[in-house]
Amino acid sequence: MGADAFDFAIVGSSPLALLLAGLLAARHQRKVCLVAQSHAAFRLPTGLDLSAAPLTRPETWALLAATVPETVRLLARVAGKLAYDRIDPLVVAETAAGRDALGHVRHVALGFGHAIEPEPASSALPDGAVANRFRDAVLINRPFLEAALMPWLESVGVRRLDAPDATAEFTVLADDEAALARGSRLLQPQPSLTLMTEPLPALPAPVMSFIDRGLAMRQLAGGGVSALVRGEGTNATGMAGAALGERARLAGQARFLAATTPDGAPMLGLSEANVFTIAGLGMTGAFLAPAIARFLAGAATTQEAAWIDARSPLADRSLVAEVAS
């Protein structure tokens, strides 16, 4: 390997991509380059980073039980406590299938010691909706984290590049955009929208996830709501509009493609020779960074390796199918 060759080229601008690059360089002593654009400060977000999500697989909750505290300690150390908030998000279900899914999510999470409470029906929720409040989840503040991580990445020797370095032994496609750009037979591009609204009265929770609408939304400090919704056109914006009420008014709108899998489960594994693709992790992706970094560095625990191997594009993925929210 030449002096300028890298062990890993991490491609992606998501918090997961940045954390992976830093962990591989700092903790696992690998030579890493990062192909990322820093635009979290001025572009609308294409994802939310939350330590809890509508997940039904107990092995995922078990993995998060170990990696969330580890990730939060890392964030506090390298980016400071302003990089995240502790919040109580709501998960909302409106159809029979959605209510069942929420029940499965709730009982598995309760089994791992999470505090989850049914939310009383209120006018702030859609008619007939069932909602559960997850206590003490961790929400990453993307713009702040990105700005804070860059000096850390530089200090641990991560090199920023504009394009993937051909000499890197492994390329890691670490966000949906990067994964879709290289293509994988398993990944499907799902047209999606980010909508920013003008300030609204306080929502029932700072983050709300609607299982049946393919909608997740976050209310920001100034009252504006950033809503991420699957789909396009007035059907998708209408889904967000109905959840926000008639007073909601657009302040921004971005179209993007999300990488989804037919089974709803994330995909982690070799999509082609020396290219490791990570996609479809949803809101909890950043909080799995320590485990994925260990896997890439060959230092994963048995539990971590089993979880990732089961989500390889080559595995029998029906065994890890997940709620597609």
Place this chain on the structure above:
Amino acid sequence: MKGQPNRVQSDAAPLAGTQIDRGAPLRFTLDGRVVNGFAGDTVLSALLASGIDTAGTHQGHAIALSERFAPAIAPAALAADPSRALPMQRTPARDGLEFRTVSGHPRRGFLGLLPRNDPSLGIRFDDPATRTIPWRDASPVSEIEADLVIVGGGVAGMSAAVAAGQSGSSVILIERRQNLGGSARLFGSVEDEEAPDVVIGRLAKALAHLANVTVLTMTEALAVSRPVVHAHQVQSSEGGLTPRRLAISSSRIILATGALDRLPVFSGNRLPGVVGLLEAFDRADRFGIRPGRRLALNTATNPAYRLAMLALDSEVAVAKMSDTRLRPQSRFIEFSKAYGIPLSSGLVPQSVGAHRHGGLEIHLSLEMENYARPEPAVVADQFVVSGGWQPALNLWLSAGGKARWRGDTAMLGADGQIDGMAIAGSVAGYRSLSGCAQSGIAAVATLFGRSAVPVFDIEIDPIYESPDAPASVVLARAEDEVAAYLDDGASLAERPRIERPSRLSLLSRNRRTPTLSESAHALSLGDLAADIALGLIPVSEASAVAAERCIDPAPLPQADAPPTRERETPYPHYLNERFGPEQAVWRVASDEPRHFEAGNLLYRNTDAADPLSACGVILGPAAEGQSGAIALVADGEADRRLVLRDTSRQVSVRLVEKL
């Protein structure tokens, strides 16, 4: 001229007001306060002429009342009905009418009236709801069609309307002002071009003879959603003033929306008395509103010198005429010297504040490469600023058009094509009167598939006419008391401030400065350009940010409930092999009547609690007529007992039958 301190007194002055009839005085009230004006005034122009130049406050500081920032009003008797709201800048002043502001709750004095001689409408704009434009949300009440819709009644739009009308097409021409002509009178003509008044007069005469061209004045296009142009019109008739929401359908749309004044960014740039060049000229030219008795100007463009000369001829003293460019050249400058106007170059406005004896105290600084020197403060009643131009691309963007940052002119320009749409005039980058006129004709030819029409835009050699420069943008300083806004519209987006240490800094140190990506307000094009100049948005991202944030702040549509998703049978896909390859669906029952919830986990014994060791899960209630529930279980046999965990309780359940 009683009660109109800001009106040019002489009707013979060059800026006496082309639109008003001084022989027809009128009087109306706004929020109970008497306002004087003349026939031809808008409500806004009458307010400004009467000395009311402040819309209210934002973060405790006064915000100027202006064409682009004026609260909505309504006839007092109809003020509770949002559909009757009117834009004061497009509403003709009418004698005897009583208006109320509807965009907020004005600060009231004794007996609920606004204080006399208060130059402010008294609205606090800290609440974003006060900046909402009520008529944006109204449903269109009139739907009309034409072969061609033209937005913008300047020279380019008028030329396009004449060209299309003369070929027999039905045309609707939309103009937000009461008269056609745009801003051509400020820019004048170059070389051997005809004077703007001659061109405008000829085009107006031609339009008057074209029965197939409908001109809708006092009508503002709000958004373009092809093939529909959404617009709002103020109809003025003997019966009164009636707002109307229009949906104008056409397979061909020309945008001739002109260019916007960029607001230089400095502390105090939206205080009352600070006015953009286009608006200052428009107020004076159309309504005879003088820019104070003492005028100061700072410009990055050449036409500002023309206003200075016209002001001198209209009872106004010019205290200072400064230019941000070093040693600029212009025919206007040579004329200004002949007028004896004190000129300076290389001066950039740093801040404006209230002077202790009234008026504005203006701080300028000589800015050269690696050198800066503060200038003595200038005191003036009005400070006219010209920060260059930004093509008014809002409608182009709302129609899905793209934009690209042009580094040579430091402005966002239209990029690419939209089927059935064309742009003409200064929004398309044309500068000269003849270029704008020809571009209107060329746009018609393009949309109707005719032979291309060449456009010759006259440009004077930079040796003789310095190019217009971008707006000056001053970085924040700790001593700035008043906000510096990025643009003069309703977003009220500010230049990021330098946080000053607070006595409570120990308590407030954990504050995160919101970023643009977290802003809950759409950006104006001026906001975006200023953000780029401040380095907050890289030039390479300008197009993407414009597409995301320079949008029409429309209400979100309301969809029905999400489509019904029935339960998957025999169990949801995400439970596939959850309990191993032998898992099967069973009916289970407990010894005591109870409600089973989907997701309740089943364990083999009371010691187990880890979901990874669960051996089953409740899927839902049993079929109608049967007791118990349906469960997915790893393996088992009838009558085997399992433990159901429900938060803190454990319940014994029995496998009844395999389904």
